[in-house]
Structures are given as C-alpha cells and as structure tokens.
Amino acid sequence: MAVQYEIKQKVIEPKRLAFDYLLKRYGNRQASRYEEATVDIQQRENFHYRPTWREGVEIFDVNYSELKLTDYYSFLDPRQFYYYTYNAARAKNYESVDKYFEFCEERGLFEKVSDDWLKVFNRYFIPLRHLEYAGWVLLCGVARFGYGTSITQCAMFNACDKYANAQLITRIGFELPEPDGDIFENAKKTWLEDGIFQPLREYVEKLLTVQDWGEVLIGQNLAIDVFINPLVHIELDNLAVENGVSLFSFFSKYFYDMYKDNMRWTEKLFEVLLADPNYGEKNRKFIESKLSHYAGQISKAIDEFSDVFKMPKKKGDFKIAKENVLKHANEIYGKLGLNVKI
Amino acid sequence: MAKKKLTLAQKYHIYTRGLDWEPTYVSKKDIYPYAEYEGIKIKDWNKWEDPFRMTVEAYWKYQAEKDRRFYAILDGFIQNQGHLTLSDARYLNSIKLFIQGVTPLEYMAHRGFAFVARHLPGPGPRTAAFFQSMDELRHTQIEVHAASNFNKYYDGFHSMTHMHDRVWYLSVPKSYFDDAVTAGPFEYITAISFSFEYALTNLLFVPFMSGAAYNGDTPTMTFGFSAQSDESRHMTLGLQVVKFLLEQHEDNVPIIQRWIDKWWWRGYRLTSLVGAMMDYMLPKRVMSWKESFELYIEDQILEGLFRDLERYGIRPPLHMNQSIKEKEFLSHDVYWILFSFTFAAAFHSWIPKEEEMEWLAEKYPRTFNQYYRWRYEKAKEAKTPLPGDRFYYIGLPQLCQVCQIPMGFTNPDDPNNFVQRYVEYEGEIYHFCSDGCKWIFEQEPEKYVQAWLPVHEIYKGNCFAEPPKGPDDVVPQVLKWYNIQTDNFDYFVSEDYKNWKEWHKDMATVVV
Amino acid sequence: MTAVETKRERFVAVDLQKTEEGYNVLQAILKDNPGTRIDEFPGYYKVKHPEKLIIKRETVESFMGRSWDTQEFNLVIISYAGNFAEWDDEKILIQWDTHM
Numbered sequence: 001m002a003v004q005y006e007i008k009q010k011v012i013e014p015k016r017l018a019f020d021y022l023l024k025r026y027g028n029r030q031a032s033r034y035e036e037a038t039v040d041i042q043q044r045e046n047f048h049y050r051p052t053w054r055e056g057v058e059i060f061d062v063n064y065s066e067l068k069l070t071d072y073y074s075f076l077d078p079r080q081f082y083y084y085t086y087n088a089a090r091a092k093n094y095e096s097v098d099k100y101f102e103f104c105e106e107r108g109l110f111e112k113v114s115d116d117w118l119k120v121f122n123r124y125f126i127p128l129r130h131l132e133y134a135g136w137v138l139l140c141g142v143a144r145f146g147y148g149t150s151i152t153q154c155a156m157f158n159a160c161d162k163y164a165n166a167q168l169i170t171r172i173g174f175e176l177p178e179p180d181g182d183i184f185e186n187a188k189k190t191w192l193e194d195g196i197f198q199p200l201r202e203y204v205e206k207l208l209t210v211q212d213w214g215e216v217l218i219g220q221n222l223a224i225d226v227f228i229n230p231l232v233h234i235e236l237d238n239l240a241v242e243n244g245v246s247l248f249s250f251f252s253k254y255f256y257d258m259y260k261d262n263m264r265w266t267e268k269l270f271e272v273l274l275a276d277p278n279y280g281e282k283n284r285k286f287i288e289s290k291l292s293h294y295a296g297q298i299s300k301a302i303d304e305f306s307d308v309f310k311m312p313k314k315k316g317d318f319k320i321a322k323e324n325v326l327k328h329a330n331e332i333y334g335k336l337g338l339n340v341k342i
Numbered sequence: 343m344a345k346k347k348l349t350l351a352q353k354y355h356i357y358t359r360g361l362d363w364e365p366t367y368v369s370k371k372d373i374y375p376y377a378e379y380e381g382i383k384i385k386d387w388n389k390w391e392d393p394f395r396m397t398v399e400a401y402w403k404y405q406a407e408k409d410r411r412f413y414a415i416l417d418g419f420i421q422n423q424g425h426l427t428l429s430d431a432r433y434l435n436s437i438k439l440f441i442q443g444v445t446p447l448e449y450m451a452h453r454g455f456a457f458v459a460r461h462l463p464g465p466g467p468r469t470a471a472f473f474q475s476m477d478e479l480r481h482t483q484i485e486v487h488a489a490s491n492f493n494k495y496y497d498g499f500h501s502m503t504h505m506h507d508r509v510w511y512l513s514v515p516k517s518y519f520d521d522a523v524t525a526g527p528f529e530y531i532t533a534i535s536f537s538f539e540y541a542l543t544n545l546l547f548v549p550f551m552s553g554a555a556y557n558g559d560t561p562t563m564t565f566g567f568s569a570q571s572d573e574s575r576h577m578t579l580g581l582q583v584v585k586f587l588l589e590q591h592e593d594n595v596p597i598i599q600r601w602i603d604k605w606w607w608r609g610y611r612l613t614s615l616v617g618a619m620m621d622y623m624l625p626k627r628v629m630s631w632k633e634s635f636e637l638y639i640e641d642q643i644l645e646g647l648f649r650d651l652e653r654y655g656i657r658p659p660l661h662m663n664q665s666i667k668e669k670e671f672l673s674h675d676v677y678w679i680l681f682s683f684t685f686a687a688a689f690h691s692w693i694p695k696e697e698e699m700e701w702l703a704e705k706y707p708r709t710f711n712q713y714y715r716w717r718y719e720k721a722k723e724a725k726t727p728l729p730g731d732r733f734y735y736i737g738l739p740q741l742c743q744v745c746q747i748p749m750g751f752t753n754p755d756d757p758n759n760f761v762q763r764y765v766e767y768e769g770e771i772y773h774f775c776s777d778g779c780k781w782i783f784e785q786e787p788e789k790y791v792q793a794w795l796p797v798h799e800i801y802k803g804n805c806f807a808e809p810p811k812g813p814d815d816v817v818p819q820v821l822k823w824y825n826i827q828t829d830n831f832d833y834f835v836s837e838d839y840k841n842w843k844e845w846h847k848d849m850a851t852v853v854v
Numbered sequence: 855m856t857a858v859e860t861k862r863e864r865f866v867a868v869d870l871q872k873t874e875e876g877y878n879v880l881q882a883i884l885k886d887n888p889g890t891r892i893d894e895f896p897g898y899y900k901v902k903h904p905e906k907l908i909i910k911r912e913t914v915e916s917f918m919g920r921s922w923d924t925q926e927f928n929l930v931i932i933s934y935a936g937n938f939a940e941w942d943d944e945k946i947l948i949q950w951d952t953h954m
Contacts, residue, residue, distance in 0.1 A: 011423075015841075016494060018490075019501065021503065036490050037483040046508065048792060048794045053379070059524060083409065083480040083484075084410075087401075140460040140472060144457045149449075152456075163398050167397050184356055188360070188363060206367060208368070208372075350943060404928050404929060407929060549895070553896070556897075571928055574931050574933055578937075628895055628896055
C-alpha cells in the first residue's frame, strides 16, 4: 500500500527563477538550458593541489594563454550548443550523409569514378584525414586548457567535428576502388612524403607543440581551416565537377557547412577578445602578430597544391583558386577588423 | 578491383589509430611532454585492443537518442509538477548533496579526460578518453538541468558551482578530483577510469538511483541510469587501460599497484557520502550501504575483478580490508558528521524517525542500536540556541588532511573510539582519519600539504564575506561567503518543510 | 571487536533498465543463457550468471520484432560486471578472465 497525492489544479509559484549565479548576471529571469549548462560551470578558486605536469600553474588558469578576457562568459556560443543540442544537430545532419552513401552504393557510383580523377583525389583528399585528426588533438588541448565552459565546450564540440571529418574521409575511402593498393597506406605515405603536404605537415607538427590555447585557435581555426576548406571543398571540388566528377560535391558541401558552423563560434570568440574593455588591445597585438605568421605560413604551404591542379585531364588554374582562397581569408580577417599581412 | 573484406576490428583500427603518424619535423616528446615523467613504460601502443568500436557518427546517434529520452522525461516531470509527487521533500537533501558534490566532479572529469585525449601518446586509448570527456560534459549538463527544476521550489540547489569551490564538506569531493587532474595522464586514467569508474561509480549510480526511482524522482533516476550506461563504456576503458599498462612492462606493475591502493581508499572515502545518503536521506530505501557494498564491491570487484587481475601480479587494494570492516559503521559515522554540522551546510538533516531507526537496526544488527541510536536519542534533548530544537556540534571540526572529512570515523576494532592518526612532516603535524589516508599522505607529502582545508582557511580569515564583528559573527560571515541562505539547519524547521506541508494540505490523499 | 560476515560469490552481471527494450533484451538473455538469475530493483533488473552472458542480435530481434543493432545495447545497459570479451555485429559476450 502506498500513499499518493492527487494533485488538484494548482500552480505553485517558484521561489526563484534560476540558479543564483545566473540571477546575478542576468537579472530576475528564467535561464535557458544553454545558459544553465554553460555559464559559471567551471571551477574557479581554492584549488587544492598544483599540477605535477607543469610548474607555476593552477588547474584552471587564465595564464594558459596570452589571450585574456575580463569576464570569460562575455563570450557565449551563438549556436547555443550544449551537449544535447550539439549531438542532436549533428546526428540529424548525418542522416543525410547516410542516405547519400546508400544512394551511391545502390547506384554503384563510387566504382564509376574515373581512374584519372581517383588518382587526383587520392593524392589531395584522403591524406587530409591526418590533418583533421591533428585538428582534433589540438582542439582537445583547447578544451582542457581554455578558460571558462563557454569557450572550452565549443572547442570540445569542434574537436568532435574534426574527428568526425577524419572518419568521414575514411568512410569515403572505404567505398572507393583501390587500383594502386591500400588506399589508406598510400594516403599516409602521401601525407608523410609527398611534396604537396610537407609544408602543411611541418606547420601542423609545430602547432602541436604550442601550449598556448589561444595561439592554437589562431593557428588552427583562423588559419588552417580558413585556407584549407575553401581550397579543398570549393576550388578543388569545382575542378572535380569540371572533370565530370560530381559525386563528391555532396561531401564537400557537408564539410564546408561544418567549417562554417565552427567559424560561427570562432569569429564570435575573436570578436569578444578584441572588444574586451581591459585586454582588447593586448589581445589584438597578439592575434595580429600570430595570425600574420600563421596565415602567411599556411598561405605558402598551400602553394604546393598547384601541382594537384595540373594533374587532371582538364587542368585547373591554381592562381585563380589561390586568389579566391585569399579573398575568403581576407574577408574573415577584415570582418574581425584585423590587420593581417599575408 | 574488388574491395577487400575487413573485420570490424580492422575497420575500426583504420578509423582511429590509422590516423596517427610519427612526427618528423618536431620531436614526439615536444607534442606529448607529459608522457614520461610518471615512469610508465610503453613498448608498443599497437597492442592496445579497442574495447568498444564507437565511431563519431554512431556516438552522435546513440547519445542524441539517450538525451532525447532524458529531456522528454524531464519536461514531462516539470509539466506535471512532478516534484509534488516525491515520497517526501526530505528526499531532496540527498539530491542537493549530489548536485553540489558530484555534478562539479563530472565537469572536472570532462576536462581531465580532455587532458588525456590531448596528452596520452597512444591514439587508441586517447580516442576512448575523448568520448569519455564528451560523456562527462553530458553528465554535468543533464544533472544541472534536472536540478534546475528543483531549484525553483527548494533550497540548497541555487549555487552548486560556487559552493563546490568553498563549502567545507564539498572540499571532500573537490580535493578528490583536484588530486586526480593534477596527476599525470597515466595516473589520472588509472584513478578515474579504473578505480573510480570500475569500482565505485556503481554504488553511486545504481542502488542510489534505484532509490531515486523508488522515491518518485524519475528525472534523477533517468539521468543516473543514462549516465551509468555511458559508465559501462568508461568501465571497459578503465579495465582495458590497466591490463594494457600491466602487460606493457613489468616495471609498470608496482606503479599501478600503488595507484590502485591510493585511489581505492581515496574513492572509497568519497563514496562514504553516498552511504549516508542511501541509509539516512532516502525516505524510502532500496538497499543499505552494507548490502550494496557486498554486492558491488565484495562480489563484483573482489570476487570478480581482482581475481581476474591476480595473474598480472596485482592484489586487492591495500586498505580494502579496512573498508570491509567499516561497512557496518561507515554510513552512520558520516551521517552523524553531516547531522552535527548542518548549521553550516546547504542541506537539511534530521533525526531518523522511529521506523527508520528500526530499519537501520535491522540492516546493521551489530552496530546501529549499539553505537548510534543513543546519539539521536540524546540529540533530541541536547538543545542548542540554534533553530531545530536539537543538537548541533557548535564549533569547527578537525579535518583529515587527505580526505578532508571531519575526523569522526569509528574504529571497528574498538567501536567506542574514533581513529586518529598523525604524521610529522617538515616540522608540522598533520592529522588523518584512517591508516589509508595517512598512507596516502606519506607517499606524496609534498602534494597533500598543499590542501585547501576549509577549517584552516576559516581560521586564517580567508572565508568571510566581511570581517566578523565578534565571535558570534564568525559563522554568519562564513555562511554568507558560502552563500548559504535558508539552506541549513534541521529539516523540520526548514522552508522546504513548511512549503511541502502547505502545497500538500489541500491535495486529496489517495491510498493505492 | 565486531566480526565481519561476508558471503561472497563470483558471477558476471548486467544491470538493465526496466523499459520495453530492456525487457526484450532480458528475454533474449534468458533464452540464450540457461542458469541466469534475475534480481529486481526499482528501475532496473540485475541479471547474473556464474560464468558468462551472451546477448545475440538474432534472439533480441526475435523478441523486438525489428532489426536491432548490437550498439543499441548502449541504450538499455546501466552497468555490468565482467569483461566485454566480444562485441561485434552478431553478439555481445560478457565474461571474466579474458586477456588481450
């Protein structure tokens, strides 16, 4: 026997509308689930022990980067992603990828890609799985060492997207014919030895040794991503179409959309960093000097890809492609009001 | 040009580890600078077997589905004012402790596993650590969202992150996880994936969550079980990591054994809070601490897990026998501590009702009536000037230097006395609640002397909202600094109780 | 001094959610694993076996009446004791004493 209460029609007035720290920030209103999941979640004081793996720092420490904010929660994700909304959005998005694979398999489209294009594709595209993987590692570092849940959470989801990209490239690779032996072993060899990737790989390996999470974001999100995505998923995809291969355009759009989505939080973060009332100017100096370096390096690195444009039957014009990529990059830097010399 | 046939394992290998490469432009040590200082030796990361083969796309799909179910249940509970159908508002005090104590640990675990995903040089375990980091963020957020609705109607939920960094009893869980994330990546993963996930989270997430279900709290049951379904992956990772490290090099065995010894006791002391929650704070109880301990630790861990690890030269944790001896004392000692200091806590406590004491006596036939019942009988009479018409220990307790629980653990070999241990280190005396905590200190004194001990910090004057105007103003200024409002004192003088009665007075009672 | 009374046993186990899907998985386990014991708790079943537990895709599907991916086991499991000795498209095997 159990006692239950029958609730008569009665609405109980809430005693408070939100968590105290949210009421203090936002006034007497209900908080969104994004705010509840994010704002002031990270521990901030009275840490018990110092890290044994690095001297002179606390567990969470604003000094993990030269970039600083007066209030780290002045940055909020414009997409308002928290775990559920992020996973639900990505799961839904990926359904179309699954359907597309199904469609291509049913029609045998992967087998129909011309051998000529396959050679081009295997050279520039499949090795990019290693680049995406490195992006994952780097963003995991930002997720650990960044300050404030609103920033680190975006980095975590971005890391997840990077890993997913690496795996999607792999999944495409699994579907392709293998005229010259193991597609992934070849791609790794290309990544490790082929001239078109060496400056890029050198860039990435050096970035992997950088500890400052702000610098990592500049090198990865504001430089690698901003150059590689338009180059691969727009310019090289256009070249594929000109050569009669439109099968991969779907994936290029998917990857490019993913890139644009992550640029939403990236651009917002840098906007906030530049506009900070106390640290804005210092941040600007750091961002402009680092970005001039990284954008310059990556711009040089992709020049090696000119070789790829010469490979197909219908050759592409790398000069025009490069101009487009630079235009894209400069648009983004211009939008942020950054003075960057590439 | 037929495609070659690959097994699932081979395919997964390509999806994950195939992505890694040996750097040539920089030294690997510069990419992973924290991989060697702990002394763990890895001969071949390729010997790692992926315990589960989860791709990101599968992860998105199943995790989104789990969360879709959780939020549907939560929204239904909110719409139906489900909090009114809880067994009793007393129940929520266990959830307050959970939200203030455990939820921030989920968050710390998220960041800790991001560290492992970044800094462990092996791509296999790193991938698993990455998914776990994602999961831990999930747990933080679903728990916060479940608490949000309770926060609107009840005290004790309003400032969990703020309190976690400041309030005395929350330094117990906080120091535990601070200890783990300040350790190197190998110790961290052994501590959390193996010792905590495999051995201890079951106690937290299974019988306790079953208790939540029994008390009418479906959102908590749902996040608990749903979180624990992720833990199944984490447990698999923990076991795999430890076996992998043990197989890689014989020099790893004593290091791992030391970590297992340390983290068993550290985690067990932390979990003692759950013992108090299960035995005292659930109005309707599913099983006792002792029963859960026997099922989940003695059967599953000692008879199962550690027999499996014998062949690697690993024995059960050093102080396991003490935990077994304590199983009829632990929850009573800890609840008594929480009860005594409730004037400075963000939850309520109460004297167990007569039928609850009967239950405790039945579950603990050798200890409850003998050593604990009288305390509550006295507590009814020993009045203090504070609200609640019962006993509080007015004063500040001495804390154990390692686990940071007030030194009130009964010696099972001499049940009329508490255990007290001390060590002199560099001219200072440090106090411990147990041989386990003392042993942990002695392994790494330079670490544990750094502890931010809440009572010491109060004495140092670091915990006041404003300088106290006199001795009577000390506690009020500390409480203000904690942001404790009407969250403290006995349940029966609380706003929670007053409101609960008010809300239920014109509701029809249906007996089913 | 208080004597400690401990009666221990060794088993593998899975803790399953009390949902429709959890129930179907439970039925499949009972069919494929003679000697299985069930302890019932609020919200979950504890399924124990002295040696091993196998969960077969085909059997689960026969109870569900639809196709079932072994990854979906993630949606009903709460906890377990033992090792996942195998987890592939066809089956999940939980037992102790498996080594890499």
